[in-house]
Every structure is written in structure tokens, then in C-alpha cells.
Amino acid sequence: MNKERIPEAVIRRLPKYFRYLKEMEERGAVRVSSSKMSRDLGFNASQIRRDLNCFGGFGQQGYGYSVPKLRSEIARIMGLNREHTVAVIGAGNIGQALVSYDRFAREGFKVAAIFDVAPGRIGQEAGGQRIRPLSELEEFVKKTPVEIGVICTPQSAAQDTADLLVRLGFRGIWNFAPIDVQVPAGVSLENVHLNDSLYVLAYRLRAESSEI
Amino acid sequence: MNKERIPEAVIRRLPKYFRYLKEMEERGAVRVSSSKMSRDLGFNASQIRRDLNCFGGFGQQGYGYSVPKLRSEIARIMGLNREHTVAVIGAGNIGQALVSYDRFAREGFKVAAIFDVAPGRIGQEAGGQRIRPLSELEEFVKKTPVEIGVICTPQSAAQDTADLLVRLGFRGIWNFAPIDVQVPAGVSLENVHLNDSLYVLAYRLRAESSEI
Structure with a gap:
């Protein structure tokens, strides 16, 4: 097909x-x-x-x-009949929540590792995983093939993170930073904008109260 | 208009x-x-x-x-020129992440309180807020008007939570439980399905590798 x-x-x-x-x-x-x-x-x-x-x-x-x-x-x-491996970049609130969210694992998305750049976070635990320094990502993916990179960094680091993931051969990027990152053809990308649905909700509240 | x-x-x-x-x-x-x-x-x-x-x-x-x-x-x-108050129901990973996510506050969505039913969570802190027992929600909204209820409960409790929010007069519901909850006309609803974009990503990975 x-x-x-x-x-x-x-x-x-x-x-x-x-x-x-x-x-x-x-x-x-x-x-x-x-x-x-x-x-x-x-x-x-x-x-x-x-x-x-x-x-x-x-x-x-x-x-x-x-x-x-x-x-x-x-x-x-949809490719859901096999396991996907995932690396989470950024161990802030969203990153930690995703690592801890057992629903992803149950649906075949296994978090192989979580990375951060903040010394205060590295070595801490999130969802049963030790948070690793981002500088180890390249070594890590040489030993453990990872398909999907999840960007949970601040907005300012999101594009650099995407570039790094592309360079390291990640085939899919799931971006939670509130910016549309750019990737070359051949890399699959989903930008998640949590705020967008909140904006739509705010719009509906306003429309319902007929203030427009 | x-x-x-x-x-x-x-x-x-x-x-x-x-x-x-x-x-x-x-x-x-x-x-x-x-x-x-x-x-x-x-x-x-x-x-x-x-x-x-x-x-x-x-x-x-x-x-x-x-x-x-x-x-x-x-x-x-979109109604973003004024502040919206929000109550988060469910202090699991996603609920705690949302309460801690300062982006929402910066965009005018202020978390008034976070609630849970688990004794182990009640009284703990999340994003600088004390987690309150859900049984206090009704009293809380009598004193502090809250517009938007955020459902971060397990799937099995989501519809009951939606019903409760509707009964207490919430005008908007932002649902993160992985099920489409039902609400009556006049209540605005946004179901967020984080998994959906992950599924789409899995589909693209599969399509890119031409396995279909």
C-alpha cells in the first residue's frame, strides 16, 4: 500500500x-x-x-x-503491535511525569532512559530511572538503540535538542516544549501543545458566556 | 457576533x-x-x-x-485577556506536573487548588500547594469560584469526577484521563489524549520504514 x-x-x-x-x-x-x-x-x-x-x-x-x-x-x-523504545530529554515536571506514566509502558512505549543537563537533577531518580547527564546520550544510544526522543526541555533548548536527536539517528521526535521544532525529512515529528487545548477551552468558555 | x-x-x-x-x-x-x-x-x-x-x-x-x-x-x-481559575482533581504524575508547570500561570491559568482521594497524597505538597481531600471540593468552590476543572484521575474515576464537577457548577473541563468523558450542553470540554499523538508518531515511524 x-x-x-x-x-x-x-x-x-x-x-x-x-x-x-x-x-x-x-x-x-x-x-x-x-x-x-x-x-x-x-x-x-x-x-x-x-x-x-x-x-x-x-x-x-x-x-x-x-x-x-x-x-x-x-x-x-499504527505500528502498535511491537515495542518502541523512548528516551526522555529533560527531567522537569513534564519529563518526570511521562517517565512515571505507566500507561505508555503498557502500550509498548518503553522508556530506556531519561537525561538532563542540570547538576541538581542528574543522579536523582524519576519513575524508577536514574536521571543521566545529557552528555552520555551519544554513548547510550550506541549501546541501546532508541527510536523515539521525547523533548521535555525548556523552549530555549528545544531546537538544539531536536538537532542533537537527529544527529544521533533518532527516527521519531515527540516534542513537549511549547515551540514547533524543525526536523529534516525522514524524521517523524509530533509537536504536543498542551496549551492549545486550554486556549480552545478558554475560547469556548468565553463563547458560552456570549461575551464575544 | x-x-x-x-x-x-x-x-x-x-x-x-x-x-x-x-x-x-x-x-x-x-x-x-x-x-x-x-x-x-x-x-x-x-x-x-x-x-x-x-x-x-x-x-x-x-x-x-x-x-x-x-x-x-x-x-x-480566545478569552486569554483575563485570568482563569483552575482546580486540579487527581495528584498523580500528570496532576502534579500540571500544578508545577509555571507556563499555565504565566498565561493566566491560576491553579486555585489540587485535590485527591488517596490518604497517602492528601496533605503532601505539589507545586507549592497542599493536596486537599476531594471531599473538601464542594466547600472550597463555595468560597473560591473556580471555572475550570482539570481531570487527572485514573480512567475509572474520570466520568464520576466529570459528573461531580458539573454538579458543582464548573463551566469548563480539561480532561487528561484516557477516556472521552461526557458532559451536558453548556459545559465546555476538552479531552486531551496524550497517547493519540504518540500513536500517530508510531504510525509515521512504521510508514517511513515502508513496512505497511
């Missing part, structure tokens, strides 16, 4: 399908129709069918989708 | 405009054209003009937009 042909919007919806199906499966559901998915997810039923068709169309007319099959197929498509 | 007429997609782009203009302003920029914004943000220039026109059109042909004026206008539209 040509990856170019999967629209970005479909890719963005995949996690929602995955979460939904996982919940359904945990509750013991075996089959689900696109119309039930539509009601539960708030997407149009024909859009759901089109989305899932992008990946080969596993539904049967009048029968619906097999929940475990569709869940595992989407997991496979 | 009729809030119904602002498309959801425009609302979702507003935080990006805001962050961009704030950075421009910090660097001393006075004016910006839609074509420069287009290059920097990766949006289509005519889309940018249309988006900004939704809010009254502050640009002048051949002159561009005034950076500080547009930044402050978007801040006003």
Missing part, C-alpha cells in the same frame, strides 16, 4: 478508532457496525467506512466489523 | 496563530503579511485571510497585519 495515499485526516482519526475498539473489546464486544461507531464516536458512518476502507476494508455488509480483528489490524497499521 | 458561525476548524487554528504572533511580537516584529504567515505556519495564505476575517478582518491590503494588534485581538477572542 502506498503510504502517500492515506490522508492526514484519516491518520489523525486512527487513534480514536483504536481507543474505541480497545474499550469495546475490553467490554467483550465481538462485532460493531459503522452506524454504532458513528453514534458513539460522532463521526459520519460513511466517513468511518471510507476511513477503514483506506486500509483494506475489513467490514462485511450487514454483519459489521469484527472488533478484535479491526482493533488488531489498526494496531498493526 | 454569532458564535455559531465560527467553524470548529478555525477555532482549532486560533491557538497556532496566537502562539505564532506572540513569538513574532517577542522578536520585535510590528507587521506581518498573510503570505509570510503562510510560509511560516504552513497554512494557505487565503485560508489565513479567511480565518482572520471570521473575527472582523484586521488586515489592510498591501500593508499586512499589525502583529501586536492581531495578537491582542486573538487573545481577546
Whole structure:
């Protein structure tokens, strides 16, 4: 399958399908129709069918989708059927929270190590890991292949950190610093802007109170 | 202005405009054209003009937009020109990280208090705040009006927490539990799914390595 042909919007919806199906499966559901998915997810039923068709169309007319099959197929498509190793750069609040967040590990994202530059943090513990000096990152990845680098540095250090990760051969970057870092083609990047959804919430509060 | 007429997609782009203009302003920029914004943000220039026109059109042909004026206008539209008070429910890793994250306070989101149900956490400190028992929330909001409740509980407690917040008159809910909670009309809700962007990253890593 040509990856170019999967629209970005479909890719963005995949996690929602995955979460939904996982919940359904945990509750013991075996089959689900696109119309039930539509009601539960708030997407149009024909859009759901089109989305899932992008990946080969596993539904049967009048029968619906097999929940475990569709869940595992989407997991496979998203690369969630194997383990990913992660290094966290920056052991501030967000970095420490991510290292301690057992949900990531349960979903196959294993934190191999956490790094910082602050002498006061190096050697301390976060989520059961000793915080290492960033100067050891290069040596570390020579011995332990790490795929994804998580940037939890202050904004001012984020781009330098991204450049370092790229130079060391990281293939994916998950950026929590409040700035869109730049990476070359071939490196996958997700910028997480926690504030953005807070801004949207503030907007809605304002719109609801009709002050606009 | 009729809030119904602002498309959801425009609302979702507003935080990006805001962050961009704030950075421009910090660097001393006075004016910006839609074509420069287009290059920097990766949006289509005519889309940018249309988006900004939704809010009254502050640009002048051949002159561009005034950076500080547009930044402050978007801040006003998003309700960021005033302080918001926030209560965090759940003092686990994510809750503690959010309370300690000074960026929110700098942008006008003040954490009034943090609550938990675990005896081992109550009375401890997080981000300079004493963790209070959740049973005190009702009394607390009678004395201190709080607008936004942040759900940082385990998944199993998230919907009950949302119901409680709604009953106590919270107008906005920012949910970090990995489940889409339901709230009645009139309450604004943003579900944050940290894992979703990690899934998208995993997908891209897989697509880049052409294993699909």
C-alpha cells in the first residue's frame, strides 16, 4: 500500500478508532457496525467506512466489523503491535511525569532512559530511572538503540535538542516544549501543545458566556 | 457576533496563530503579511485571510497585519485577556506536573487548588500547594469560584469526577484521563489524549520504514 495515499485526516482519526475498539473489546464486544461507531464516536458512518476502507476494508455488509480483528489490524497499521523504545530529554515536571506514566509502558512505549543537563537533577531518580547527564546520550544510544526522543526541555533548548536527536539517528521526535521544532525529512515529528487545548477551552468558555 | 458561525476548524487554528504572533511580537516584529504567515505556519495564505476575517478582518491590503494588534485581538477572542481559575482533581504524575508547570500561570491559568482521594497524597505538597481531600471540593468552590476543572484521575474515576464537577457548577473541563468523558450542553470540554499523538508518531515511524 502506498503510504502517500492515506490522508492526514484519516491518520489523525486512527487513534480514536483504536481507543474505541480497545474499550469495546475490553467490554467483550465481538462485532460493531459503522452506524454504532458513528453514534458513539460522532463521526459520519460513511466517513468511518471510507476511513477503514483506506486500509483494506475489513467490514462485511450487514454483519459489521469484527472488533478484535479491526482493533488488531489498526494496531498493526499504527505500528502498535511491537515495542518502541523512548528516551526522555529533560527531567522537569513534564519529563518526570511521562517517565512515571505507566500507561505508555503498557502500550509498548518503553522508556530506556531519561537525561538532563542540570547538576541538581542528574543522579536523582524519576519513575524508577536514574536521571543521566545529557552528555552520555551519544554513548547510550550506541549501546541501546532508541527510536523515539521525547523533548521535555525548556523552549530555549528545544531546537538544539531536536538537532542533537537527529544527529544521533533518532527516527521519531515527540516534542513537549511549547515551540514547533524543525526536523529534516525522514524524521517523524509530533509537536504536543498542551496549551492549545486550554486556549480552545478558554475560547469556548468565553463563547458560552456570549461575551464575544 | 454569532458564535455559531465560527467553524470548529478555525477555532482549532486560533491557538497556532496566537502562539505564532506572540513569538513574532517577542522578536520585535510590528507587521506581518498573510503570505509570510503562510510560509511560516504552513497554512494557505487565503485560508489565513479567511480565518482572520471570521473575527472582523484586521488586515489592510498591501500593508499586512499589525502583529501586536492581531495578537491582542486573538487573545481577546480566545478569552486569554483575563485570568482563569483552575482546580486540579487527581495528584498523580500528570496532576502534579500540571500544578508545577509555571507556563499555565504565566498565561493566566491560576491553579486555585489540587485535590485527591488517596490518604497517602492528601496533605503532601505539589507545586507549592497542599493536596486537599476531594471531599473538601464542594466547600472550597463555595468560597473560591473556580471555572475550570482539570481531570487527572485514573480512567475509572474520570466520568464520576466529570459528573461531580458539573454538579458543582464548573463551566469548563480539561480532561487528561484516557477516556472521552461526557458532559451536558453548556459545559465546555476538552479531552486531551496524550497517547493519540504518540500513536500517530508510531504510525509515521512504521510508514517511513515502508513496512505497511
